Structure formats: structure tokens, C-alpha cells
Amino acid sequence: MPATLLDKLWSLHEIADLGGRDSLIHIDRVFLHERTGSIALRGLEQEGRSVRAPRRVFCTMDHIVDTRPGRGDISLVPHGREFIEATRHSAKNAGIHLFDIDDSRQGIVHVVAAENGIVLPGTSAVCPDSHTCTLGALGALAWGIGSTEAEHALATSTLRVSRPRSMRVNFLGETAPNVSAKDMILHLIASFGSRAGRGYAVEFAGSAIRALGMGGRFTLCNMAVEMGAFTGMIAPDERTIAYVRDTPFAPRGPLAQQAQTHWRELRSDEGAEFDLELEIDCAQIAPLVTWGTNPEQLADINGVVPEPEALEDRQKTLAARQALAYMDLRPGTPLRSIRIDAAFIGSCTNNRIDDLRDAANYLRGKKIVPWVQALCVPGSSATRRQAEAEGLDEIFLAAGFEWREAGCSLCFHAGGESFGGRRVISSTNRNFQGRQGPGARTHLGSPLTVAASACRGYISTAEES
Amino acid sequence: MTNARKQAFHRGVAAPLLQPNIDTDAIIPSREIRRVSKEGLGDALFSGWRYRSADNREPEPGFVLNQPRYREASILLAGDNFGCGSSREHAVWALKDFGVKVILAPSFGGIFFNNCALNGILAIELEEDAIARLARWVQADPGGNTLEIDLAARRIRWREGKEMHFDIEPARRGLLLKGLDSIAATLRQESAIRAFEEKDRKRRPWVYEFPDCQEPAP
Numbered sequence A: 001m002p003a004t005l006l007d008k009l010w011s012l013h014e015i016a017d018l019g020g021r022d023s024l025i026h027i028d029r030v031f032l033h034e035r036t037g038s039i040a041l042r043g044l045e046q047e048g049r050s051v052r053a054p055r056r057v058f059c060t061m062d063h064i065v066d067t068r069p070g071r072g073d074i075s076l077v078p079h080g081r082e083f084i085e086a087t088r089h090s091a092k093n094a095g096i097h098l099f100d101i102d103d104s105r106q107g108i109v110h111v112v113a114a115e116n117g118i119v120l121p122g123t124s125a126v127c128p129d130s131h132t133c134t135l136g137a138l139g140a141l142a143w144g145i146g147s148t149e150a151e152h153a154l155a156t157s158t159l160r161v162s163r164p165r166s167m168r169v170n171f172l173g174e175t176a177p178n179v180s181a182k183d184m185i186l187h188l189i190a191s192f193g194s195r196a197g198r199g200y201a202v203e204f205a206g207s208a209i210r211a212l213g214m215g216g217r218f219t220l221c222n223m224a225v226e227m228g229a230f231t232g233m234i235a236p237d238e239r240t241i242a243y244v245r246d247t248p249f250a251p252r253g254p255l256a257q258q259a260q261t262h263w264r265e266l267r268s269d270e271g272a273e274f275d276l277e278l279e280i281d282c283a284q285i286a287p288l289v290t291w292g293t294n295p296e297q298l299a300d301i302n303g304v305v306p307e308p309e310a311l312e313d314r315q316k317t318l319a320a321r322q323a324l325a326y327m328d329l330r331p332g333t334p335l336r337s338i339r340i341d342a343a344f345i346g347s348c349t350n351n352r353i354d355d356l357r358d359a360a361n362y363l364r365g366k367k368i369v370p371w372v373q374a375l376c377v378p379g380s381s382a383t384r385r386q387a388e389a390e391g392l393d394e395i396f397l398a399a400g401f402e403w404r405e406a407g408c409s410l411c412f413h414a415g416g417e418s419f420g421g422r423r424v425i426s427s428t429n430r431n432f433q434g435r436q437g438p439g440a441r442t443h444l445g446s447p448l449t450v451a452a453s454a455c456r457g458y459i460s461t462a463e464e465s
Numbered sequence B: 001m002t003n004a005r006k007q008a009f010h011r012g013v014a015a016p017l018l019q020p021n022i023d024t025d026a027i028i029p030s031r032e033i034r035r036v037s038k039e040g041l042g043d044a045l046f047s048g049w050r051y052r053s054a055d056n057r058e059p060e061p062g063f064v065l066n067q068p069r070y071r072e073a074s075i076l077l078a079g080d081n082f083g084c085g086s087s088r089e090h091a092v093w094a095l096k097d098f099g100v101k102v103i104l105a106p107s108f109g110g111i112f113f114n115n116c117a118l119n120g121i122l123a124i125e126l127e128e129d130a131i132a133r134l135a136r137w138v139q140a141d142p143g144g145n146t147l148e149i150d151l152a153a154r155r156i157r158w159r160e161g162k163e164m165h166f167d168i169e170p171a172r173r174g175l176l177l178k179g180l181d182s183i184a185a186t187l188r189q190e191s192a193i194r195a196f197e198e199k200d201r202k203r204r205p206w207v208y209e210f211p212d213c214q215e216p217a218p
């Protein structure tokens, strides 16, 4: 019978059928970070349990570590140092790989897991972090879990998982030149809502996905969780294989040949049946920006803030009213008339080299307006070095952006640095109340949209500043 | 995973918190996670809404859990997509520490939903209309905001003779009824895990043997 990519990945890792939809699933890779990983490791220690396969467990510093130049163990996050030291201590005790603050491979967990070849096509990977679905872009079965489940994965190399249903989203046709992967996923969320993916593993497919570079594919899968999905995934193709080939932990020599043959089989068979199939006509996608406090509260950048009463259901109306009160916006306001105080290019959604190139290309020879504070935070130390080798740092600096060390930074507010009380255009994935600081008003958009908005001081698209 | 606790029956005060998309950042703002610990987080629950300011902890009287009749709430009547967003289990630990035992919502964030079961919080999916009905009853009668949740019978009772049924996956129900330590249970399957790995190692050797990467020279 023709199988879906999910079927294949599931059967590759299923150790035992536990009845109902549940299986005992083998976990090939566990990744941890100092925010939630520290607590999982400590939980395990306190129970007197050990990590079953430490060589297959990795940990990085990204969430709490400072991103200001010249950083060390001191973080502006209250008690930040405690998290950093606890993580270092527990990681050493457990004998797992640690990419510490000064390690050349340090960076945001979902970025470094990919660029180091730690998560490979066909592997199963978990991390106590909801954006682990990013790695589905490699054709891996990767999803976010809680700390208690992380303890289980560390102690047993397995998890008890309820099998998700399968969904395929076909992105057909071509996107306009100023439309990025971020706009594609925002468009999908706007079309079907932030709960549309609940209970599904969502495979992104179609001509526009094949045409997309790896950076864009990671962006797309990153936000699968923002439509509530268990995970996102994209079948590996030659582009994926080329991306993986030279990464440090990837197989070499004859093993590489064997692996590549296996990876090429990881795609949904012709005629495979999905529980749900959706279609997106890429010609319909325009650059999008959020106006509310949930990623589904979106509008075309040339559009206006909607009237809550005009939304299709009561829950949406209620949510929109609350969102607009928090965002201090009135229905009917053109998005392009909204003045911003800050601009942020970063996060596991949009801070890979492709994103930095996109934004830098736009910023070359331009300046941001004086009232905007703008930050560019590369996703990993390796990405940062690559960008510097290409001279991108100088473009950002000359335009008036800060050029930071790698990490999550102001993607979320942990009590340290903050966009509190300000209005921010941000390339991140969540615009929740207070996400970037108490009272911070976040508008999500692509890196290009962030760069253009920073230059005009108002929400903008690439063509018009 | 010894957190799961038996919970077959619960009787308590229910509080309505009906807005949709209450995310884990709202349940516990990241700035409240100050220690590498699962304990003592109840004070930080909904802190962005519950206090006038994060620093002085002066209660915001308008917030539902600050109203005298809901202060002892152990059951939440929630909106759609409750617990979406960040995977932080602190959201569940904070609810648990506050005393929440049961959450009723039309739908939940996926990771949050699992975290609840693993920590002995009963998260029940119920139609929006049913929740609205319960909320109306709870709000209407100041003295009668108590619900009874019977997991064994899969039944919610809100007044003499008034009850409704709910569905729950058998595995999740079993976990909550038995208060299972699932790590211990899985460790008993070690031989099956090892057998799987031996077979898998032949099929996908690169998963198990990979270059012993030291940090490359910068």
C-alpha cells in the first residue's frame, strides 16, 4: 500500500505498539537547552537515573545566555547564571555533548541541530522546546516535548507517543519575488487558523516547496506549531542531501552513500492517502504582518486592521477585541500607518544565513530611522561567522542595526533585556502578550519586512520605503 | 516521571477563563521562571493578569482568580486552544502548585495537553457549548460554583441531577487513574529497546556511529 512520509518515519522508529494510537517510539537524538534542559537533567539526577545513551544527547546555551557583544556567564536574565551553571554541571555529569557559550558551534538549538548534522533526514529527534518541529524540514520526525517527557527520552531513548494524523499541504504555483517562506506559513495560518494543525503531522509539499531553499524550509516547519501541529515535515530531496552532506556529524565515505540511498526513499508514495489535504495557491500570497496577539491575527501588509465584529465566529471576535485593546490599535487602521519603535531580526524562525542575506541586501546603503532600535541576532555562532565573512555585519551596522552574538535574545522576554511597552516589528514566531517584554506589542513579519519597516519607521514592505 | 498522581474523582470550585488562545506565556510569563526547579510556581500563575505590577504583587481585583468566589478554584473552564505556545512545563507546574486539578476546554495546545496528564492534571476536551453552559451556571449562582468530576465514570456533575459525560483516550485515563511512573514502566522494556537498536544499527548505522566531533578550529 502506498505510504506517506509520516508512515515511513513512524515505522522506522516504532519499537512496540502500545494499543490505541500509541506506540513506543525510538528517539535517535535528544537536544536540550539551558532553560528547560537543565530542569530535565536535574529531575533525572534527583530520581537517581542516568542518561541511557549520552553520545546521542546534545545541549546548547541559547535561551538565557546574553547576546550583547563580549558576553560571558553573566546574563541580564535574573538568576540567569544559575541556569547556565546548572546546565554546564549537569551536562558534564551526564556525559552529553555540550555546546557551551564560547563553543564555536553554540547557537539556537534548532539551528545548530541542523547545521551540525546532528539531526539528519529520517531521524527522530525531540527537545523540550516547542519549535523542535523546525527540524522536520530535513525529513526528520522532530517534535517538541515537556521536561517530564524529556526525562523519559533521556532515561530510555524512547517516548510513548500517540500517533498524529497525517496532513499534506500542497503549495502550488509560484510566489511573487517579495514573498518569503515566512509569508507562506503566515498565509497558511491565516487561511486555516492557529488550531488547524491540532493532532496532525503536516507535510509541506508542492512545486513551491521544491523551489524553496533550506532556510525557507526551516522557517515553514518552524511555525507548524503555530498552527497547532504535532510537527511539520518536508521530504528530503537533492537540496536537503547537499545541505546535510558536509555537516560535521553527518556520515562520511561509504556510510554517506548508504545513508543517501535511504534518505531518497523518505517521501510520500504516489497515491498515498492523507487524513487531510489542503492546497495553497502561491500566487495569492502577499507579504503579511500580524495585528493581534496570536499568529492567526494577520493581514496583508497593504490591508487594514479588521473590525472584530466582522470576523466569522464569536471566539474570533472576542479574541480580536482583546488583542486590539492590548495592541492599542483601532479597526480600519492601515497597517502601513502603524509607527514602530523597534525592529528585531532573529529567532529560530528567521535568522539563518539566507535570512540575513535577504535583509542585508535590502539594507545595503540605507539607514534606519532614528527613533527605531534595531537588532540583528544570528541564529548560531557559525552563522554569525559566515555572515561576517560575507561582510553582512558591516551592512547591518552601517544601517544602524546592532550586531549581536548568537542566541534567542529578544525573541522572548525572560526578565532581562526587554522591548517592554514598545511596538516591535519582529521576524520571530510568536506575538503573544508580553512575549518580548511587559506590554511589548509585537508585529510578526518576514526579515525583509522587518528591514523595510526599520528604514521607514512604519510597517512597510520592501518596495515602498 | 513520578509526578503523575492518581486522580479518579475531584470536587471543587470552577472558575471561568473563557477567552481563546490563552498561551503558556500567559499562564506563566517566562520572567517568572527564576530557578531550575519545578516547585513553588503557583504564585507566578497568570502573574501578568493577576497582579497590578509584576514586582509588588498587588492583586488586580478584576482578574477572575482574585475574586473571592473563585479564589479557591481548582477547576478551570477555559477557552479554545488553552495552553498553546511554548512547551514550558512550568505552566503545568504553576497550575498544579496553585491547586488546579481539572481544566475543561474545547481544545488544548498539544504539548501542554501531554504535560497535564504527566503531572496528574485532568485536561478534558469538551464542546464550547457545554463549557458555556457550565460557565453560565457557575457565574449565575454565587453559592453554587462547585463541580464534581468523576474520571472513573467520565462524568461531570454540576447540580443535583445535572450531569454530562466526557470522552478521554483510554491511555490518558489509565495514566491518570493509576498514577503510573512511566519511566520505570519503559525501563522494563529495555530488552525490546535493545533488540530494536541492534536491528536498526544494521539498517541505519550512521545514527549510532558518527564522527566523534571535537570543536573545529575557528
Ligand code: SF4
Pocket (backbone or CB within 6 Å): A062, A063, A108, A109, A129, A131, A346, A347, A348, A349, A407, A408, A411, A412, A428, A429
Ligand atoms: S529563538 Fe525564540 S522561538 Fe526559537 S527557540 Fe529561542 S526562544 Fe524559542
